Amino acid sequence: MKGGASSYGFATKRRWRCLVIGVLGLVILSMLVPLVFLLGLHNGFRSAGYVSEQQSSASGDQSSHVHEVIRKFGPTFPKDVLRNFTSKAKNKTIHAGSKRDSQPKEGFPMPPHSILQSPSSTNDSKVGAALKVPLYGTNVLDAIGKLCEFKFGSYCLWREEHREEMKDSMVKKLKDQLFVARAYYPSIAKFPRQDKLSRELKQNIQELEHVFSESSTDVDLPPQVAKKLQRMEAAIAKAKLLPVECNNVDKKLRQIYDMTEDEAEFHMKQSAFLYQLAVQTMPKSLHCLSMRLTGEYFRSPPNDTELSVAEKYIDPTLHHYVIFSNNVLASSVVINSTVMHARENVNQVFHVLTDEQNYFAMKLWFLRNTFKVATVQVLNIEHLKLENHNKASLLRLSLPEEFRVSFHSVDGLPVAPVRTEYISTFSDSHYLLPDIFRNLKKVVVLEDDVVVQKDLSALWSLDLGGKVNGALQICALKLGQLKKYLGENSYNKNSCAWVSGLNVIDLVRWRELDLTETFQKLAQELTVHEASTEAVALRASLLSFEGLIYAIDGAWALSGLGHDYGVDIQSISKAAILHYNGNMKPWLELGIPKYRKYWKKFLNREDQFLSECNVNS
Template sequence: MAVAVRGGRGGGGLGSGGVNAGLRSFFSYRVFLSAMFTLLFVATLSAILTTHPSASSQLPSSGDAYMHRTFLAIKSDPLKTRLDLIYKQATDHMTLVNAYAAYARKLKLDISKQLKMFDDLAKNFSDLTTKPGYSFQGQDAVDEEVLRQFEKEVKEKVKVARSMIVESKESYDNQIKIQKLKDTIFAVNEQLGKAKKNGGIASSISAKSIPKSLHCLAMRLVEERIAHPENYTEQEPSPAIEDPSLYHYALFSDNVIAVSVVVRSVVMNAEEPWKHVFHVVTDRMNLAAMKVWFRMRPVEGGAHVEIKAVEDFPFLTSSYVPVLKQLESSYMQNYYYKNQGENGSSGDATNIKFRNPKYMSMLNHLRFYLPELYPKLHKVLFLDDDVVVQKDLTGLWKIDLDGRVNGAVETCFGSFHRYSHYLNFSHPLIRDNFNSKACAWAFGMNIFDLDAWRREKCTDTYHHWQNLNENHSLWKLGTLPPGLITFYSKTKSLDKSWHVLGLGYNPGISMDEIRNAAVIHYNGNMKPWLDIAMNQYKHLWTKYIDGDMEFVQMCNFGL
């Protein structure tokens, strides 16, 4: 029983305790919620009460700021704002113009005119902004009429500045300038090429032409011969003509006045003129005129002159002379005498000078037959007809040629005037027999040892190579290339003061060099007897013209 009672009490006590615990938990939760809501309400109320007075206190301040900004906006003058913008526009364009002016000043090219325009425009901007009538500083109000006038002038200047910048922009654009420069160079090169071609043709025509004065002189001399034949009968040749102990000169030309100048200049500068003998050979057409001249005007000082025509030497036939044989061929006839305009090659300025028939003239090639022309002589001084002698030349006969045939002044310097300049070294015959770097020399004043010439058989050498060059494949026309071949390794170099060249094409020869020269040579197209002669050298030739000769005065040589 006792156990049962305990057990019942124990069970009833346990159920009552669980109910009480649940009630306590429920009431605790409600108290917690109430407290939380109370705290939240208090916090919200506190926040409202705290922010409301602050907001109400700041309203007047915000209202004052708004009213202040509104007052400034009302007080500001719109004309001054407009004035500021105009000033800024003027200042900006003045700065831009100054920048272009500085760049133009730096370039120093062909834009000096633009530089002045930019400088003037910048000064105009500066003057405009400082003009007394447009001084707006210190003024409370801006006169609208004055502002309008100021704005108008600024806009005009701005318009001019923009226009100038647009027009000048390409001058400062490097790419455009480079392209324009390339185009200009190309156009100028084309014009230069045409000018050179036309100049070459004109120069060649001038060089080949016979001036009226020369034609007049020849006609007057022939007329004199016809009018007075008794005065010009043939005379016995002087023994001096074949005397090897005298100083002999060979001169081949059809130009009467040129031959007279050469002979006169030699004699006037010779110490012993009576020991000098001149062998003049001309063509049949000019033989009479040449003889009449030297009969009317005998050489001073007792010097001797022999005058002959090419036709007076019977060995000069086409069967012996390659040049004469080649001139008889149809190829050469067409090459020289056919109208070049028919085949369109007349404009070839490079080759037109070589189409001059004088290059195949027998007078030009007589220099290769000196031993046959003068079989009794040992030494001969060959002179071209476009030279002037300024000193006694007898010293040339005293030079030891060391067994060589030809004594001449060399013309090479650096890579210029070497054998490669005159001969075609792409041809195996030339390439295998000659040195392309060998130094060239000049015809015009050459002392020839005729005994050495005969020993070396130089004329045969000349014939051999002239025959090989019938089609002009070995060298261009003229006498210097075959001369370089004929006397290859047989030429002794002379001092340059003996022979100064270039007075017929080079205006830069120093007068000291000319004065020190024994012989000056007018090689080139500008011969001293032509109108195209260079004035700075012409007087050196004209002073040896016999101005007292009546026909010279009549034919107006311009002395």
Template sequence: MKQVKFISLSFIVLWTTIVVKLILLSRLCLKLQDLDWREKLALQNYNLWRKENEDGNSDSTVRLIRDQIIMARVYVSIATMKNQTDLARELQNRLKESQHALRDASSDSDLGPSAPERIKSMGQVLSKAKDKLYDCKLVTGKLRAMLQTADEQVRSLKKQSTFLSQLAAKTIPNGIHCLSMRLTIEYYLLSPEKREFPRSENLENPKLYHYALFSDNVLAASVVVNSAILNAKEPEKHVFHLVSDKLNFAAISMWFLLNPPGKATIHVENVDEFKWLNSSYCPVLRQLESAAMKAYYFKSDHPTTAGSSNLKYRNPKYLSMLNHLRFYLPQVYPKLDKILFLDDDIVVQKDLTGLWSVDLNGNVNGAVETCGESFHRFDKYLNFSNPHIARNFDPNACGWAYGMNIFDLKEWKKKDITGIYHKWQTMNEDRVLWKLGTLPPGLMTFYRLTHPLDKSWHVLGLGYSPTVDKTEIENAAVIHYNGNMKPWLELAMTKYRPYWTKYIKVDHPFIRSCKLSE
């Protein structure tokens, strides 16, 4: 995790360096024509850019040292090329001193007491180098070469940062792994009759408010349920249907046995025990079991422009039926009329019962739209060079978000939504319609069958955008940490974490012993 943050910081510093170089590059030739500048330089021979940095900026000294380091590297290269060995050595010595003075400083207050002396010494040797070596064309050429090298470094660091952030996002933190292991052990120590949840008669009652949550993360699932119950006006009318996989079923079950949700009803199931969910019925399962699909996600020489470092193509969730179970809601809950689907990276902040009374106008899916003027439209997700896509969909149609969706299961059955999904999934066996994920087939399956909800119901971006409006967050019914910076990861954006951590049961002994309350 810390390596990811370090690389991200390096990435920013490199881009800053590139901008500085571009500015210098544009000014150098102008200064060549400016005789007054030459006279001023002679008067200020220890500080080549003194006037440019006397702008009242509190961090101008740091910028000056960086500028000097850049020009020192240019002159070292030129001095070496022209066999000015002594000058090259002197520049190298001053360069090391300046780098030592700068270290990791990002503001003037971070600099040590030796910085002014280093600036003066470097300015003197740069003035000497200018007198012996300055040639606008040559200096400009060197700066261009440095810029190209920096560009290549930035691209490499960007790929590395993307790889590591994707890796970190898919990694289970030690604390959550500890919690899962402790809960699993406790679950299997229980007698079978003590593993049953109360109020099972509510599970098929269509008059109650039903939620579907599919997760393999016990802490995330606990926050979703806890936040929903604490903000519900009538908790006894809320029913939570959780589905996990065989590895996490015991842990999630045990958590809610130890921490029953008050008057609300909860039930946990294992997706691997859904016998009807087999490869003869489900095309995506058939595809996921194929060697070709596994090779697509896991082979090292991935043939996409993203390169083999892009972990999107190695994300285990794309090989998990938990991720695709959202297309089978009427099969999982055949007695229900409506159900609210929630992702496990959300927090509920208000009572959600109003969603069950929203008029979907004959549509199946109620969701918040995500498109702006030119982004998150269908052409971002689907391959419109394919005739099946081009013939059936509008590239400018507005995308919408999974994460908080109210589904009318009666209309779902009437319109055979699962059958539509099966049709498109079968056609995409060779990934010619879309590449990965469940949002693209969702957009296709619910095309012209989605009712736009008011945006205050569902605010997104807390897992990738540092600029989500605070007022929008606090007024939202549901906030969504979509993106890599999940709130349970060290990668999480600090300012957004408290909205999530406030719903963790920090006083629970397992939470404390696994250090999840820190």
């Protein structure tokens, strides 16, 4: 009994002693681990979170590996392209145009296939490997430019044309260094033995941030900025020698890149908005001109010159031109250029239809300015008395609608190049022509953004062959390619799209077919299913004249001078009419400079109101 008790006690002491030794071991280890990290001895060990090369080779191989990671995920687009294009920018899936002096509107579906795919995540060693170029063989810059135009319209063309070279090279270099330092700093701060380098990086970052808070150009930089740049470069060089965890640098650089990309996207959209606002707003000088003319009209004595030419307004044997406009200068240029190139002016009659706001300014302008012996009549469309009450309810000035339509050049082939066309169509006011000019048989409708360079008298001898509208056609764009815009209505899919700008109208045939009633019925039916009034205008105009378009020879008019920087100069000199379709109108400061001279030479610069209102277009 006694021996059994002693053996039991010995076993108990033994277990207790082992437990004490184990606890002491844990206590010692818990003290040693913080000591190891405090002394920085862990730098000699390998860790799964860091690069696995030996400490002796870390300075070379690890630094190159970090740069390879940075290079791989970096922008695959050239930097100059990234400055004006953001691939993440979202836009509505519809493109349509605008009224005369406004930006192209959005309201119609774009093609479902984008020009560029998003960057790939594959580990290709080439910088540009993530960029997927379309199969149709265009180069990268052209593809990006097309996609930008696809999203933002002619703003992208205008911005590229007016791009200024980067002058502030020092600011750019400082921002690049700040970008890299911010990426390395979080990883360097984790090294306890690198407190000095961590503080140095932090101080340099704060100094550069302070510099950018007060300076944005090289001229504004403080004189000591070169030394600050040297200190930053030295600190970054030291950071690159350390075994930095690539994942941390990669993550930080991606965060900064995303922030920069979002900022670029914001500025891109803001710039596009301001551009569109500029082309949509009447310039201050033109507003001044309209106001001065209106005030002068009521101060001037009555003028009875219209009574002497009233018979010409309704004489069907004369050449009648119709212009819808609320722009005094634009309509004046159209008339002046037409008269200057006409062989005979005595049989020319111009009818300018405008709204009540601009009516008196138009009246005085055309009373003060004569155009040889041609006759000019100004009509207030809001005060016209029409027999049909339903049509009279539409008495408000609506200018020709203009749409920017993007489509694949080969229908049904998603890899085909995406093209953009500017289509201008009739507005509601155009469908009042048969009622406004009841005594006339034929009229030529000119938009106020055209310039005439040759005699147009041959248009009056055209035999339309039973058609109603002699117009220019865009046969590169078939109605079948616009089925997303026009719906599945019964129409010839192979018919060419037509545009306004220069239109020869057979009013007799129009009345026989009652196209005004056809248009109104189509517009009412489409309004039920289509919220956009611009979409209704495009569909109703194209479908109302289905099968009734007479194709005018393309040599009569050249379009694109309001959106295309690449129009051939020789083609301009040969064209009878120049059409500034697009939103860069010649009377705007945003107009294309090399085309504005063809418009400016028909201005009456001797008028005192032009100089008083600083109209120096």
